[in-house]
Amino acid sequence: MPDPHPILGPIISGVVVGAVLGVGGFFLGKATAPDVPPMAAISPEMASITAGENIQFSAAGSSSTASTGINEFRWKIGGHPATESSVGYCDSEANAQIADCRFNLPGTYSVSVDVTDETGLTATAVAPITVTLENGFVGVVLFAGRDPAATDQAYRVILAAIDWQDIQRTVSRPIVIFDPDKKAPVYAASIPFVEGAIDYLDNDLFAGAKVMIPPFDPSVREVVVNALRDLGSSVQIVPLGEMELNIQNGLAGSGFLTFDSPEDYILSIRN
Secondary structure (H helix, E strand, C coil): CCCCCCCCCHHHHHHHHHHHHHHHHHHHHHHCCCCCCCCCCEECEEEEEECCCCEEEECCCCCCCCCCCEEEEEECCCCECCCCCCEEEEEECCCCCCEEECCCCCCCEEEEEEEEEEEEEEEEEEEEEEEEECCEEEEECCCCCCCCHHHHHHHHHHHHHHCHHHHHCCCCEEEEEEECCCCEEEHHHHCCCCCHHHHHHHHHHHHCEEEEEEECCHHHHHEEEEEHHHCCCCCEEECHHHHHHHHHHCCCCCCEEECCCCCCCCCHHHH
């Protein structure tokens, strides 16, 4: 029997097919929609502190649309991992969202946090920080009055004998030490420690020498004292303000003195 509505059938079929495809396309589009990157936030957004002062940064304001939120926080100083920077140090082990930082050297730096969610997408927030110097530098002075060749060797030995980066993380004032091979003072925070390097250096000059050190934090004092005693030196704990007079009076030839700048330090040890 002929279809009384020969045109209506194809129209209905087209509508049904179109509706099915439309719904399917809608759900397919929802399923394949691109993931949204997380939002990174850092607080404070900028800061100004003095060298040796502690400051806390937070990334708690960061967010993500992923079901599990943000699952990784990576803190950096100047683009480098915050535990490996030569200008400062940030500890975030207790709470990954929080970084407890301290900067050893004056200057302007950046603290940043990379946040990553379960989709693997990452966002970064950056905060500039200005570090000023109030109390000057502490310079290591070795064998005052001895000939330059002997003192140069002494500085090579002391640079290799102690993990100065670890020391600087605890000492608030920046420490500078003369590097005879660079013929310039270097910051303790920038000196990499090489295990066993001291074994290849002649350290006889330290045998029987008197070295003054300030009343550092007990953990730092123990490291420095042990290193000097291993070199054969005797160690005296002396307030920073008294060391220069002791050296002038010949009570000791080596110690830690305060200086306004690294330039003042280098002039002092060369005169």
